[in-house]
Amino acid sequence: MSTISKVAVAGASGSFGLPVVHQLIEDGFKVTVLTRKGTNHNFPSGVTVAEVDYESPETLVKALAGQDAVVSVIGFQGLEQQIPLVEAAVKAGVKRFIPSEFGGDAENENISQLPMFVLKKATKDLLKKEAALGKITYTLITTGPFLDMALQYGLIANLKEKKIKLWDGGERSYSTTTIASATKATSEVLKHLDETKNRVVFIRSASLTQKGLLEKVKKAAGPDGWTIETPSVAENLKAAYAQLKETGEIDRVAFIVSAIWGEEYGSNFQAVDNDLLGVKELSDVELQNLIDGFAK
């Protein structure tokens, strides 16, 4: 397979999208960002900005003409827009499509069935169909929760308020990746086309358990005054579905809990592509240092 030079990034203005764009620029790719008409973002210098309308296939095909790859980092609110994006990429002759995954095991059926991931699954199904016809290739990137973001927003532990939840007792292992490693892996996929063709790649910076994390956050923020809860993942999921039924709204965090700490959600990766994609696991000291940074 030939090499990738021109990369279009959809959702480049997002919390994950911007670091991805910086990494691609640093690694020498020619980046075009696709952004919705009428939005107002500051993009890094050196990128080409293409305004698109996801409801107008012509604008998408035009923006993707001549692009070698598409990286979609579209957020949850715009996930349905990945379908016309894939269709346009096929029409434009794009070689590799990386859809907006970057979370739990992209091939795990239990995750795919959670309401918030249904649109991600629809995109994967379309990519697989087109790839089987030889019209495009794809790579799904599985990272687990972003370690630094999850600490910043208190998802896995809240160091400022000294709160942590030991889901189902907190002994289940899960894989997690820093944003820097997730962006690096994204760029490296585009340099390893054959090895990453039409499959899911797994990367991780660390394997944690909530009990193990508790020891580390206590070291970082002090041992006393912690509020420690031990909720049930199954009960939490039941409540999330009940709320969805009642209000029609998807509580994303409530469903993400199952994807990270549920028993059959594949969150403890068995094999990883770290070596291929230039991702290092953190040593114990590096992990502690990173966690310490969120106690300040």
Ligand SMILES: NC(=O)c1ccc[n+]([C@@H]2O[C@H](COP(=O)([O-])OP(=O)(O)OC[C@H]3O[C@@H](n4cnc5c(N)ncnc54)[C@H](OP(=O)(O)O)[C@@H]3O)[C@@H](O)[C@H]2O)c1
């Ligand atoms: N593993 C983790 O812990 C973790 C954490 C965060 C995110 N992620 C993943 O990373 C990917 C990107 O997430 P993100 O949080 O960076 O996304 P985000 O900030 O919510 O949104 C990214 C971009 O999507 C574009 N977009 C397209 N259609 C949209 C619409 N209808 N409404 C709103 N925005 C729309 C916007 O770009 P324009 O305005 O330029 O069009 C927006 O800036 C997702 O797959 C997410 O699951 C994973």
